[in-house]
Amino acid sequence: MKSIFGSMALLLMLGGCMGDNAYDGENGLIGTPGTTVTLEGALASISSEVLHQDALALRSSAETLGMAIETAELSALREAWRDMARAWKRVEALYVADDLSQTMIDIPANVDAFHIGNTDLHAKLDRIFAQSGDLAIALFQNNTKSINALEYTLFNDGNLTERERGAAAVMLAHLQSNYAQIEQFYVQNGLSGGEEGVGVLINQLIDSAYKLKEWRIGEAAGLVVKYKDNPDAAHFEYAVSQSSLLAMRAVLEAHQAVMSSGLSQIAASASAAPQAEAITTAITGALSMIDAFDAPIENDATDTRIKALYAQINLLQTNYTALIAALNYTQKIIEADGD
Amino acid sequence: MTEALDLLGLNYLLTPQSRIYWLYLLSSALIAAVFLHVRPQYRIGVSRAIWLHPSAKLDYMYFVLISLIKAALIAPLMLSASDVALWVNGALGYREPLHLGHTLIVALYTLSLFVVSDFTRYWLHRWLHSVPFLWRLHRVHHSAEVLNPLTFYRVHPIENILFGLRYALSAGVVTGVFITLFGARIGVAEFLGANALVALFNLAGANLRHSHLPLRFGDTLEHWFISPYMHQLHHAIGTTYTNYGGALSVWDRLFGTLHVSPVRPLEFGANVRHDTLAALFFEPFTLEKKDEQNPIIA
Numbered sequence: 256m257k258s259i260f261g262s263m264a265l266l267l268m269l270g271g272c273m274g275d276n277a278y279d280g281e282n283g284l285i286g287t288p289g290t291t292v293t294l295e296g297a298l299a300s301i302s303s304e305v306l307h308q309d310a311l312a313l314r315s316s317a318e319t320l321g322m323a324i325e326t327a328e329l330s331a332l333r334e335a336w337r338d339m340a341r342a343w344k345r346v347e348a349l350y351v352a353d354d355l356s357q358t359m360i361d362i363p364a365n366v367d368a369f370h371i372g373n374t375d376l377h378a379k380l381d382r383i384f385a386q387s388g389d390l391a392i393a394l395f396q397n398n399t400k401s402i403n404a405l406e407y408t409l410f411n412d413g414n415l416t417e418r419e420r421g422a423a424a425v426m427l428a429h430l431q432s433n434y435a436q437i438e439q440f441y442v443q444n445g446l447s448g449g450e451e452g453v454g455v456l457i458n459q460l461i462d463s464a465y466k467l468k469e470w471r472i473g474e475a476a477g478l479v480v481k482y483k484d485n486p487d488a489a490h491f492e493y494a495v496s497q498s499s500l501l502a503m504r505a506v507l508e509a510h511q512a513v514m515s516s517g518l519s520q521i522a523a524s525a526s527a528a529p530q531a532e533a534i535t536t537a538i539t540g541a542l543s544m545i546d547a548f549d550a551p552i553e554n555d556a557t558d559t560r561i562k563a564l565y566a567q568i569n570l571l572q573t574n575y576t577a578l579i580a581a582l583n584y585t586q587k588i589i590e591a592d593g594d
Numbered sequence: 595m596t597e598a599l600d601l602l603g604l605n606y607l608l609t610p611q612s613r614i615y616w617l618y619l620l621s622s623a624l625i626a627a628v629f630l631h632v633r634p635q636y637r638i639g640v641s642r643a644i645w646l647h648p649s650a651k652l653d654y655m656y657f658v659l660i661s662l663i664k665a666a667l668i669a670p671l672m673l674s675a676s677d678v679a680l681w682v683n684g685a686l687g688y689r690e691p692l693h694l695g696h697t698l699i700v701a702l703y704t705l706s707l708f709v710v711s712d713f714t715r716y717w718l719h720r721w722l723h724s725v726p727f728l729w730r731l732h733r734v735h736h737s738a739e740v741l742n743p744l745t746f747y748r749v750h751p752i753e754n755i756l757f758g759l760r761y762a763l764s765a766g767v768v769t770g771v772f773i774t775l776f777g778a779r780i781g782v783a784e785f786l787g788a789n790a791l792v793a794l795f796n797l798a799g800a801n802l803r804h805s806h807l808p809l810r811f812g813d814t815l816e817h818w819f820i821s822p823y824m825h826q827l828h829h830a831i832g833t834t835y836t837n838y839g840g841a842l843s844v845w846d847r848l849f850g851t852l853h854v855s856p857v858r859p860l861e862f863g864a865n866v867r868h869d870t871l872a873a874l875f876f877e878p879f880t881l882e883k884k885d886e887q888n889p890i891i892a
């Protein structure tokens with residue numbers, strides 16, 4: 256009997272491999288045969304039109320700021336910093352490089368001190384500005400060269416001393432070297448690998464939506480356990496420059512760009528168009544809620560509209576999870592048989 | 595056109611997730627051919643007497659009707675595994691996904707779906723025998739006096755609903771947990787377009803479970819897997835309270851219901867006769883004199 260089984264198994268393996276749905280480890284997520292090309296194409300277009308373009312825009316925004324630091328008025332520097340912050344939030348929201356390569360893991364923490372390394376940052380910078388030693392040595396810690404440190408330097412008070420201007424240059428040089436690595440990485444690498452690439456991308460989007468909701472909105476508004484009923488505008492991401500709404504908008508616009516440049520298409524090819532549609536609608540809804548603020552969000556952390564925005568981003572996060580479940584194979588079967 | 599096929603149940607032949615997908619039928623036919631070549635004494639098992647037995651004819655008619663009921667009434671209302679998965683994921687909350695290799699995640703998820711589903715299948719099946727009212731429903735399946743692949747579908751619609759809920763809950767919980775752990779990087783290893791393990795189970799002669807060919811896997815394999823003959827023992831008068839398992843015999847072994855035995859002649863059926871379609875649907879609800887319980891257990 257066992258020999259019967261051995262030969263049968265062999266025969267059937269051969270037969271199975273001829274099927275167009277044979278598992279190749281690539282397109283298991285997308286059930287329909289023949290969509291591999293579209294899937295890879297969509298991932299490639301997200302990589303080139305969004306990830307790479309955003310990295311280029313970040314570099315150029317830093318160059319503009321660099322020129323302004325040389326000579327320009329404080330107001331021009333501030334405007335240039337805002338543009339760079341906007342560009343950085345886009346790149347950060349879609350930062351898949353750390354999933355694609357070990358070497359890229361530390362970069363976001365080098366650039367951004369929000370929520371990880373900003374304890375006493377302001378006091379630390381005040382001390383450095385009051386001293387007179389070499390700035391490159393004084394600003395040896397990464398968080399003192401972060402985009403948040405630069406924000407404090409440009410927005411802490413109404414004027415920019417020569418020492419602060421010098422510090423800004425040191426900080427920007429540090430940021431630029433990190434930006435250059437990101438850009439270089441996206442020139443050479445992008446999302447690929449079918450199902451795995453889609454998985455990496457959606458995981459990043461969910462992570463970004465979660466952090467937007469919890470860190471960038473919930474903590475300042477006192478909506479999360481850690482700061483329950485303890486709203487404090489100083490916890491907004493860019494409280495010093497009152498640019499937090501701008502940052503939220505940039506994150507959502509990055510999500511929107513990913514959806515329109517390929518992810519909606521990927522979802523549609525896997526019969527998950529309604530889930531993609533729900534995501535797009537949630538993003539648009541959140542963007543118009545942000546537009547409805549006519550003053551900086553930092554003015555009133557108890558504004559009831561913040562709670563509504565928090566709920567809207569929560570919906571966005573849930574919708575991404577619904578997309579995973581829809582892309583997944585289980586829902587397409589209703590195994591209602593007996594035995 | 596496809597909808598018409600759906601309604602007649604013919605789409606099952608083209609669906610790799612279904613037991614009677616054409617390739618699974620073909621593999622079972624090939625296994626049967628080899629088996630009969632080696633053991634010609636069982637040719638009676640594929641004779642006209644079996645295929646055209648009144649019980650078999652009832653299976654064929656019932657299959658068409660129950661397919662229609664499932665497509666029109668049960669499937670549209672059935673709780674979906676992805677709804678359960680979303681609920682579980684929401685309850686567990688967000689955490690940063692674990693970094694495991696994709697191949698490993700796919701292997702773990704595929705295996706978990708298969709094992710958890712097989713486990714819940716065992717228990718639901720066991721309850722269908724031990725709970726008196728459920729046994730009256732499940733008797734619809736066991737009243738078959740001869741077995742053929744379509745007997746698999748000779749299941750009361752309420753039992754279909756129970757199996758559907760069981761599937762949605764098992765696959766939903768597994769998927770919800772895996773999404774929480776790994777986010778969107780989960781995936782199922784597929785073979786022929788179905789869960790690879792389900793496909794392998796079906797290719798290994800699953801359609802012979804409901805047949806008169808006593809195919810065994812051998813003692814060693816039957817320690818782990820339910821062979822067609824083991825399911826036939828489950829259908830046989832006298833040993834119905836054993837071998838509740840689907841693909842794995844592990845549950846029967848763990849919970850004391852495993853029955854492995856050399857091949858002997860079996861008589862199939864239950865303590866009730868269902869001769870008409872109406873009887874299959876409505877007999878479970880009619881009043882009965884005394885034997886409401888499985889007499890074998892009672």
Ligand SMILES: [Zn+2]
Nearest residue numbers: 594735804829
């Ligand atoms: Zn059976």
Ligand SMILES: [Zn+2]
Nearest residue numbers: 719732736828
């Ligand atoms: Zn049974």
